[in-house]
Each structure stands twice: as C-alpha cells, then as structure tokens.
C-alpha cells in the first residue's frame with residue numbers, strides 16, 4: 001500500500017500519497033484539481049488574508065491554481081483573473097515568457113503571459129496565487145512576468161508552503177507541508 005501523510009487544514013483532513021520525485025526527494029502529493037471542498041474552503045480562508053490588501057487582479061499558473069483562483073476571484077468581487085500558461089498558444093498576441101524550475105517537473109518548463117493580459121496588468125496591483133509553493137520557482141517566474149508587464153506584486157498566496165518555503169516571510173499560506 002502507498003504510504004501517506006495526513007494533512008489537516010481547518011476541518012478538512014486529506015491523506016496525501018508519498019511520491020518519490022527524485023533520488024533524494026519525496027513529496028506528499030497534494031492534488032487540488034477535483035477537490036471542490038478543499039478549493040472552496042481554501043478560497044474562503046485566503047480571501048480573509050487579502051481582505052485589507054487592495055488589488056486589481058489575481059494571477060495564477062496553469063493548471064492546479066486555476067479553480068482556486070476562480071473561487072478566490074469571485075469571493076473577492078474581481079470579475080477577471082489572469083492565468084499564466086505553460087506554453088505559447090496560437091491565439092496569443094505578443095506573448096512573453098520566463099523559464100521555471102519546479103520541484104514536480106523534471107523537464108525545463110516555462111510560464112507564458114499573453115500580450116493581451118500583459119496590457120491588463122500594466123500599472124496594476126497583482127496578487128499571485130498558487131496551490132503549493134515549494135522551491136518558489138513558479139512564483140518567481142510569475143513575479144518576473146508581472147514586473148516585465150509593468151505591474152506590481154502586492155501579495156503572494158498559497159494553500160501550502162512546502163519544505164523551506166514555510167520560512168519565507170514574503171508569502172502567505174494556510175498550512176505547511178513537509179518534504180521527506
């Protein structure tokens with residue numbers, strides 16, 4: 001049987017499978033996609049963390065952050081949010097991209113901001129949202145894209161901070177996740 005790590009977040013408990021992702025790193029795999037209860041709970045909690053932070057747009061990265069950001073955007077009365085993609089799409093106009101190092105992806109990755117979204121971001125206050133912040137590679141790339149587009153990052157939010165990310169004082173999160 002797969003070993004698990006028990007995550008408790010407020011009233012919710014999840015048994016996360018332990019997955020070896022490299023010879024010396026095993027993660028407790030937290031897959032938010034499909035978990036409507038956790039998504040809704042976390043969005044409510046995160047909305048309280050930004051209650052006193054004026055911002056214009058939430059931004060997230062494909063794909064696990066999307067339902068969370070949809071819920072959080074709606075709860076905070078923001079009709080539109082921005083999704084960074086993992087590849088350039090044919091419909092994008094003047095996309096800009098940044099390389100990413102993510103703990104769960106061995107191949108080189110990038111994050112892409114559509115030029116149309118870059119226009120929206122210009123001069124605006126942006127909150128970055130992710131499900132798990134681990135090495136911080138995705139958030140770092142997202143911040144770089146926001147700044148290249150002329151926006152300002154006013155807060156960085158996640159449900160979980162994994163490993164050393166829990167020591168960071170520039171992110172807000174609801175719970176910690178160990179590495180094994």
Ligand SMILES: Nc1ncnc2[nH]cnc12
Nearest residue numbers: 027028029030104132134
């Ligand atoms: N423990 C984890 N579960 C799911 N996605 C992750 N991304 C980084 N760490 C993760």
